[in-house]
Amino acid sequence: MRVPVKIILCLFIWAIMPAVARPDAGTNQCISCHQEIESEDGPAHVFVRDIHFQKGLGCQDCHGGNPALDDMEAVRTSTGYRGVPDRLAIPEFCARCHGDAGFMHEHNPSLPVDQLSKYKTSVHGMRLLQHKDRKVATCVSCHTSHRIADARMPYSTTYPTNLPSTCGACHSNQSYMAEYGIPTDQEAKYRESVHGKALLVKKDNSAPVCNDCHGNHGAAPPGASSLSAVCGMCHAVEAHLYDLSPHKVAFQQQGLPMCETCHSNHDIEKPSDSLIGLGANQLCANCHNPDDQNSAPRQIDSVRVYLARITAAADSAVRQVREAGVKGMMITDEEFTLKEIDQNRIQIRSSIHAFSADSLVPYVKDGMTKSMTVKTEAAALINEYYFRRWGLGISSIIITLLALALFLKIRSIGK
Amino acid sequence: MKVASSGSPKKQLGNRVYDWIDGRFNIRGLTTYMSHKVVPVHGHSAFYYFGGLTLFFFLMQVATGILLLMYYRPGADSAYESVRFIISDVSFGWLVRALHSWSANLMILMAFLHMFTVYFTQAYRKPREMTWLTGAGLLGLVLIFGFSGYLLPWNELSFFATRVGTGMVRSIPILGDYLMVVLRGGEEVTGATIGRFFGLHVAIMPALFSMLLAVHLLFVQRQGMSEPLSWQAKETQSKRFMNFFPNFIYRDLLLWLVALNVLALLAVLFPDGVGVVHWPLGDKADPFSPPPEVIRPEWYFMFAFQTLKLIPGRVLFMEGELFGVLVLSAGGIIWALVPFLDRASQHGRLSRLWVGFGVVVVTFIIVMTILGYVIK
Numbered sequence: 001m002r003v004p005v006k007i008i009l010c011l012f013i014w015a016i017m018p019a020v021a022r023p024d025a026g027t028n029q030c031i032s033c034h035q036e037i038e039s040e041d042g043p044a045h046v047f048v049r050d051i052h053f054q055k056g057l058g059c060q061d062c063h064g065g066n067p068a069l070d071d072m073e074a075v076r077t078s079t080g081y082r083g084v085p086d087r088l089a090i091p092e093f094c095a096r097c098h099g100d101a102g103f104m105h106e107h108n109p110s111l112p113v114d115q116l117s118k119y120k121t122s123v124h125g126m127r128l129l130q131h132k133d134r135k136v137a138t139c140v141s142c143h144t145s146h147r148i149a150d151a152r153m154p155y156s157t158t159y160p161t162n163l164p165s166t167c168g169a170c171h172s173n174q175s176y177m178a179e180y181g182i183p184t185d186q187e188a189k190y191r192e193s194v195h196g197k198a199l200l201v202k203k204d205n206s207a208p209v210c211n212d213c214h215g216n217h218g219a220a221p222p223g224a225s226s227l228s229a230v231c232g233m234c235h236a237v238e239a240h241l242y243d244l245s246p247h248k249v250a251f252q253q254q255g256l257p258m259c260e261t262c263h264s265n266h267d268i269e270k271p272s273d274s275l276i277g278l279g280a281n282q283l284c285a286n287c288h289n290p291d292d293q294n295s296a297p298r299q300i301d302s303v304r305v306y307l308a309r310i311t312a313a314a315d316s317a318v319r320q321v322r323e324a325g326v327k328g329m330m331i332t333d334e335e336f337t338l339k340e341i342d343q344n345r346i347q348i349r350s351s352i353h354a355f356s357a358d359s360l361v362p363y364v365k366d367g368m369t370k371s372m373t374v375k376t377e378a379a380a381l382i383n384e385y386y387f388r389r390w391g392l393g394i395s396s397i398i399i400t401l402l403a404l405a406l407f408l409k410i411r412s413i414g415k
Numbered sequence: 416m417k418v419a420s421s422g423s424p425k426k427q428l429g430n431r432v433y434d435w436i437d438g439r440f441n442i443r444g445l446t447t448y449m450s451h452k453v454v455p456v457h458g459h460s461a462f463y464y465f466g467g468l469t470l471f472f473f474l475m476q477v478a479t480g481i482l483l484l485m486y487y488r489p490g491a492d493s494a495y496e497s498v499r500f501i502i503s504d505v506s507f508g509w510l511v512r513a514l515h516s517w518s519a520n521l522m523i524l525m526a527f528l529h530m531f532t533v534y535f536t537q538a539y540r541k542p543r544e545m546t547w548l549t550g551a552g553l554l555g556l557v558l559i560f561g562f563s564g565y566l567l568p569w570n571e572l573s574f575f576a577t578r579v580g581t582g583m584v585r586s587i588p589i590l591g592d593y594l595m596v597v598l599r600g601g602e603e604v605t606g607a608t609i610g611r612f613f614g615l616h617v618a619i620m621p622a623l624f625s626m627l628l629a630v631h632l633l634f635v636q637r638q639g640m641s642e643p644l645s646w647q648a649k650e651t652q653s654k655r656f657m658n659f660f661p662n663f664i665y666r667d668l669l670l671w672l673v674a675l676n677v678l679a680l681l682a683v684l685f686p687d688g689v690g691v692v693h694w695p696l697g698d699k700a701d702p703f704s705p706p707p708e709v710i711r712p713e714w715y716f717m718f719a720f721q722t723l724k725l726i727p728g729r730v731l732f733m734e735g736e737l738f739g740v741l742v743l744s745a746g747g748i749i750w751a752l753v754p755f756l757d758r759a760s761q762h763g764r765l766s767r768l769w770v771g772f773g774v775v776v777v778t779f780i781i782v783m784t785i786l787g788y789v790i791k
Contacts, residue, residue, distance in 0.1 A: 328686065330503045330696075388510075392683040396676055403672040410665045 029070045030059040043146040050148050055107060062093070088128060090138040091119050115139075118218035135176070142166055142216075158216075160205045164190055167210045186210075189267035208234065231259040241353040262286075273307040276300065276352065302357035306364045310348060313371035314341050320378035329381040337374040341367055452639060452659035457646045459536060465529035466635070467667045471674055472522035473628070476560075479515035480617065487567070489613040491606030494569035495699040502696060513682035516694050521678065523561060523715050526554050534753070534773050537760040538641035544754035546634040549627055551751040556624045561713055563616040569609060574700030575710050577612075578604045583723065586736040603702065644765055691788055709791065718780045719743055721787035750776065 034044030047053050052061070060067045065081035066074075075081060085093040095116035097103050104113050119125040119139075127133040142158060149156035157166045168187035170176055177184050190196045190210070198207035213230050232239025242248060242258060251258055262283050263271070275283045278290050278300055288296045321334045344367035351359045437443050454463065486505055488497040501508035530550060533539060539547035566577040581598050585591045600607030646654070657663055687695040691714055712720045723739040730738040749756070749772075759766035 330509070332499070333503065388683050392679060395679055399672055399676045399679070403669055403676070406665060406669045406672065410662070410669065413662065413665075 028058055028067045030063075030065075030067045030075070033070065033072065047146040050146055051150055052148060061097075087134050087138060088132060090140060091116055091125065091128070094139045115217040118215070122215070122218045135170075137170060141170070160199060160207075160209045161203070163209045163211060164196070164200070186266045193266060193268045194270040195268060235259075237350045238353040241351065241359075245353065245355040247355050271349070273304075273311060273349075276307065277304050299355070299357045303352060303360060306357065306360050307348065310345060310364050310367045310371070313368050313375075314338075314345060317341065317371040317375045317378065320375045320382070324378045324381040324385070327382060327385040329385055331378070331381065334374050334377055334381070337370055337377075341370050341374070344370065446660075449660045450658070452636075453656035454640050454659055454663045455642050455646060456655040456657050457643060459532075459643055462532035462536060463640055463663075464667060464670050465525055465532055468670060468674055469522055469525040469529050470628075470632075471671045472518045472525060472678075473624075475514060475518035475678065476522060477621070479511050479518065480621075482511045483515055484617060489567070489609045491569065491609060491700075494567060494609050495696075498568040498570075498696060509686050510682055513686035514678060516688065517678055517681045517685075519561060519564065520688075520692050520714075521674075523557055526557050527715070530554060531773070531777060533641075535770065536641065536643045537757070537765070537769075538643075539754040540641075540757065540760040541754070543634070543638055543641060546631060546638065547754050548751060549631040549634065552627050553624065553631060556620055556627065558715065560616065560620050560624070561715060563612040563620065565713060566604075566609060566612045567616065568694075568696060569700045570696055571698045571700055571704070571707060572710075574604060574702070575706045576712055577608065578706075579710055580712060580716075581608075583736065583740065586734055586740055588737065605702075644760065644763060647763065711787065714784065717787035718783035721783045721790070725786075746776070 031044050031047070034042065038044050047059070058067055059065075060080075063082050063084070064079075065076070066078040069075050069078060076083070082093075097107075098111070099113050099116045101113045104111055120129060124136045124138070127136045128138060144157055147157075149159075151158040153159060154161070156162065164187050171182075172184050172187045174184045191200060195207050195209070198204045199209055212233075229239070239259075248258070251261060262275075263269075277283075278285045278288055278297060284296075284300050288300065290297050318338060321331050321338060324334070325331045344363055348360050348363045348367065351363060433442075454460070483501065486497055486501045486508065488494065498512070501512055503509075505511075533547065533550070562577075562580060566573045581595055581604065584595045584598055587594060596602060598608075598611070599605070600611045681689075687693055691711075711717065722743060723736055726735040726739040728735045733741075753769060753772075757766050757769045760769070
């Protein structure tokens, strides 16, 4: 073999050698080594799906050290090595970047940078930092340590539908929570509540979940005085009407929480008209009595009557429109009016929070008028349906008679 | 004039009117011609009525179309609303629209049946080559009527079906993009497209159709009914005929009355159509909404649509869609030229080749149409 051929052959063999055989300064030796010694769900394996890794950050950005070194002992003695933080130090550890507005602006300007200061005001933060309670939640308890994902991603532990399980990991654990003396049935109750079903069954991500009422980084149970403000963030009309109502003062005087007194907290049921009244299992009976000498029994009775009237009128209209639809009539306009009536009923139910029967009257009148109108229209459509059938029958008979006459004429003249 | 003087006063008046017209337009020659005209009577005489039924449904189209025209307003902001107004608020508007839609579908069905019966009885042979050609032209115009009318309600289905239909023009080499823009009145299906399709549907197509129909009917009247090859070979004594007037005309009228009854029944019981033949108004067209899961053309375009769907993306050196369009066009042209290609029937013989071709075409259309509805 001549010398130039040997050189070319050597170059060729070198070129096709596997890339791993050649040392590369850019390779992250942390991941290479740790993947070898860790199980499949170990940090080095799962970190490749972490948002920090996807954004270009490496192990060294949190843990320090030189990632190019393939000797673990050498890494531990290399510049800036921080290793695994102590649990008490985790909030500060994360806040090195997440509390740095300049740094965060470069990587994710939409994220707030006040998580640490909020955390310090939270029950979790106060117990961790002031009482050195190592059991309370830190950043990694909710976000995980090496599998952190954007909260908008369905696989994130902080995605709305995953949040009950994330909080419940501690708060539903009876033995873990025993020393704190707080209930552990919140998650179970929430899952059965109107909010829980909206989020977890209907997959409506706008439904409130733990952090919407309790906050997230500044998590704290809302006090009795602030409850209407929390609920009022979404139920603004009801909260406003309540604030103007006589119940506000009465509840304050008796030290009762606002919304929670009637609706409870974690196990909020879907409200229904049947809850209004002074009978057994009816909400108003918790405080009021039919024999009360004030106007309350009369007001409550009036509200019940209004609700029953509008419900009966709307149901009757719906039945009539549905019948017209089943008969194949065009009911687009009527369906639109039915939606308006639905809207009207929602307004009536919201107005109940003013706790004055008179405030319902304009909505009830409007709803009743619309129900009557749409019922009349639907009845006209049903009449039209029968008119069409009769019309068809009569025209068919006339045409058939004409055809018969023509047939007889054809027979009379022969072929 | 002896008859007139001896008849009843009513008959006298009728004769006087007849004489008055005859004195000016010489219609006696025409009625004498018609009274001598005969129609062959044989096992396939029923086929003669399909043309008349197509004409009946066309007349229904004209009548109901004119009525719809009084309320329909073309335009992206008014088309859907006006059709909704016609259905829900105009007296008998729902009936007129249902009659228009049902008669359109039945007209196309009758036109196809008329064409196939003419084909399989070789009625296209000399001297009726031009009658066949005008008939083929009329069928083409009927299909354009259907396509242009489908968009006019400007609802979701019609919008997306028209977008797919007009988009196919794009596969034509060099001129494709330009033709699509001309057809749509822009790059996309918009209010401008409604304007074009409306003009086509209510002015251009009716004018062309009426002229071609007049020529077609003139040819039919002049040449009379075609006699099947097997019947033609019979001895003169064993052939039976009926008078065109009044015997055949009365039968035609009887069938028209039956068709009217069926049409009324369908329009009242199924104003939005039934099964695969349906035209519910649904939601208004929204170019920004996602297209419906299944976009299907009208049943009479389904075989062509399904053929194009089944052809691979690339065939030989050209795009699959272009290949499909070329093959279907070539098939249509051969079909139209059959009277000139079928030499055997010109000499009074049955051509197995062309009968076989017809069977293949009919089978292909039926199979592709069924597949179009079965395959999602």
